[in-house]
Amino acid sequence: MAKRILLVEDEANILEAIGFILSRDGWEVLGHGKGETALAEIERVDPDILVLDVMLPGRSGFDILRDLRERPTTRALPVLLLTAKGQTRDREQAMALGANAFLTKPFSNDELVATVRSLADGRAPSAAAGHDRRGGA
Amino acid sequence: MATLAERNGRVELTGSRIRDRRLLIGMKQSALAEAAGISPSYLNLIEHNRRRIGGKLLIELARALGVEPGVLSDGADATIHDTLQAAANGLGEGGRGGPETDRIDDLAARFPGWTALIAQQRKRIGDLEAAVEGLRDRLAHDPVLAEAMHEVLSSAAAIRSTADILVREADLDPAWRGRFHRNLHEEAERLSRRATALLGHFEAPDARGETLSATPVETAEALFDANDHHFPAIETGGGAAIPAILDQSAGMEDAASRVMAERMLTRYAEDAARLPLSSLLPEAHAAGFDPSALLSLGGGDVALVLRRLATLPREEPAPAFGLAVCDASGALLFRRRLMAFSIPRFGPGCPLWPLYAALARPGQPDMTILETPAASRFRAWSVAQPVSQTGFGSAPVMQATMLISPVEAGDGAAIPIGPGCSLCPRTGCRARR
Numbered sequence: 312m313a314k315r316i317l318l319v320e321d322e323a324n325i326l327e328a329i330g331f332i333l334s335r336d337g338w339e340v341l342g343h344g345k346g347e348t349a350l351a352e353i354e355r356v357d358p359d360i361l362v363l364d365v366m367l368p369g370r371s372g373f374d375i376l377r378d379l380r381e382r383p384t385t386r387a388l389p390v391l392l393l394t395a396k397g398q399t400r401d402r403e404q405a406m407a408l409g410a411n412a413f414l415t416k417p418f419s420n421d422e423l424v425a426t427v428r429s430l431a432d433g434r435a436p437s438a439a440a441g442h443d444r445r446g447g448a
Numbered sequence: 449m450a451t452l453a454e455r456n457g458r459v460e461l462t463g464s465r466i467r468d469r470r471l472l473i474g475m476k477q478s479a480l481a482e483a484a485g486i487s488p489s490y491l492n493l494i495e496h497n498r499r500r501i502g503g504k505l506l507i508e509l510a511r512a513l514g515v516e517p518g519v520l521s522d523g524a525d526a527t528i529h530d531t532l533q534a535a536a537n538g539l540g541e542g543g544r545g546g547p548e549t550d551r552i553d554d555l556a557a558r559f560p561g562w563t564a565l566i567a568q569q570r571k572r573i574g575d576l577e578a579a580v581e582g583l584r585d586r587l588a589h590d591p592v593l594a595e596a597m598h599e600v601l602s603s604a605a606a607i608r609s610t611a612d613i614l615v616r617e618a619d620l621d622p623a624w625r626g627r628f629h630r631n632l633h634e635e636a637e638r639l640s641r642r643a644t645a646l647l648g649h650f651e652a653p654d655a656r657g658e659t660l661s662a663t664p665v666e667t668a669e670a671l672f673d674a675n676d677h678h679f680p681a682i683e684t685g686g687g688a689a690i691p692a693i694l695d696q697s698a699g700m701e702d703a704a705s706r707v708m709a710e711r712m713l714t715r716y717a718e719d720a721a722r723l724p725l726s727s728l729l730p731e732a733h734a735a736g737f738d739p740s741a742l743l744s745l746g747g748g749d750v751a752l753v754l755r756r757l758a759t760l761p762r763e764e765p766a767p768a769f770g771l772a773v774c775d776a777s778g779a780l781l782f783r784r785r786l787m788a789f790s791i792p793r794f795g796p797g798c799p800l801w802p803l804y805a806a807l808a809r810p811g812q813p814d815m816t817i818l819e820t821p822a823a824s825r826f827r828a829w830s831v832a833q834p835v836s837q838t839g840f841g842s843a844p845v846m847q848a849t850m851l852i853s854p855v856e857a858g859d860g861a862a863i864p865i866g867p868g869c870s871l872c873p874r875t876g877c878r879a880r881r
Contacts, residue, residue, distance in 0.1 A: 419612065423609075
């Protein structure tokens with residue numbers, strides 16, 4: 312059975328493109344575009360991996376990640392954070408909050424797929440991906 | 449009484465002050481040395497700034513000279529010494545051993561002019577570092593800018609992912625292919641709008657309603673912007689009103705900014721005297737504020753007419769006017785910005801602006817329709833003229849002036865221009881650097 316991945320991203324065209332790519336890679340892909348209802352959607356969908364944008368309408372990805380790590384049911388959920396900032400401070404914040412990987416927009420599809428596969432295998436994301444960083448959790 | 453050093457604008461050293469004071473009261477060097485309990489030769493070294501003094505000896509000398517010790521020392525050696533020490537520290541661990549900090553006093557004594565220059569440059573570097581820090585802080589923390597950057601990069605991410613799918617997925621279903629093509633087009637349009645908005649953010653005053661003034665020119669321009677480029681006091685009172693305007697304006701505590709603003713206001717006053725509102729306004733009303741119909745005003749000085757049209761009172765029913773003035777090197781000397789017509793804060797403007805083309809045909813006014821990357825259209829009147837008297841065989845100093853005003857969008861011919869290459873989204877432009 313295909314593993315399930317949830318994309319929390321408010322940009323519809325990004326959602327459609329990376330959803331397509333991950334579907335081709337064998338994932339069951341679900342999407343969600345609102346920060347304020349993301350936690351409830353994560354609880355409902357119960358994904359194997361979460362791809363989470365940082366800047367979301369309603370609630371930031373950082374806030375959502377903080378809550379995920381405080382909840383027993385989602386504490387170990389592998390999370391890939393997407394951000395358009397890419398600054399050292401954001402990476403450090405993402406890692407401190409327990410992100411498992413970090414990609415800076417605009418990333419390549421190959422980077423995305425490689426990083427998601429690494430998370431699924433329980434490995435540290437490949438350094439060749441360029442922007443990803445291993446977090447805690 | 450001002451000493452020579454003070455009249456020259458230099459910080460005077462303690463030794464020089466002791467010597468000046470002694471000569472002022474007609475006291476012999478030997479008498480002062482005896483009163484202070486030191487040898488005349490040692491006092492001579494002190495008076496020529498070859499020895500630093502302080503503490504008990506400074507008090508004794510001050511008592512003998514009939515002044516407070518602070519009169520001899522406050523703000524003198526310590527300022528110079530500390531400033532030079534800070535300049536040396538700022539170099540860090542330089543090569544070849546770095547500056548000889550143990551000989552700062554010798555340097556200050558032997559080369560007071562060079563010492564003052566180092567101190568001034570140290571201050572200037574500090575001011576510039578503060579300005580850079582402010583701009584960097586803005587880039588890092590400005591929430592509006594961060595959101596604008598996020599939107600631009602999100603569009604780039606969508607385009608990159610979608611284009612990659614279209615190129616690499618050879619067996620893509622036609623329905624999906626059409627869908628991704630539409631997404632690509634939609635995202636490209638969105639990117640264009642977002643990039644333009646981002647550029648506008650760099651050009652606009654910041655969210656606090658203040659302008660991040662990094663240079664004296666910018667501070668002076670902020671003074672003009674704050675007054676809508678119109679100064680009723682100068683219109684009625686001439687240049688005599690300038691000091692009061694400067695005293696009441698923000699940022700004028702900085703000497704360089706004040707000099708720059710005074711220069712700009714003086715030109716304003718000269719322009720107002722040569723083409724007063726009482727002469728300009730009736731003609732401008734009759735001509736519908738069309739510069740082309742007003743070129744004979746001001747004794748035929750076209751640049752004067754263009755500058756004056758950019759300083760009309762707000763209550764006049766005139767179109768919005770922007771202005772740019774540059775010298776023959778292309779350096780922008782003065783800007784009055786208009787919304788949607790970006791003029792860079794730093795560096796040159798767009799090489800396709802008629803402002804620069806005017807320099808190639810001095811004295812020949814021109815009118816052109818311009819179109820920005822966001823499809824906004826402007827009418828631009830431009831001219832280049834000499835700004836100084838010349839003698840036989842000497843080249844005139846030229847300045848070009850461009851007045852701009854928005855026009856309705858249309859299908860007619862227009863020159864595609866931008867805000868300057870460093871900010872311009874027209875990647876295929878033939879004039880791009």
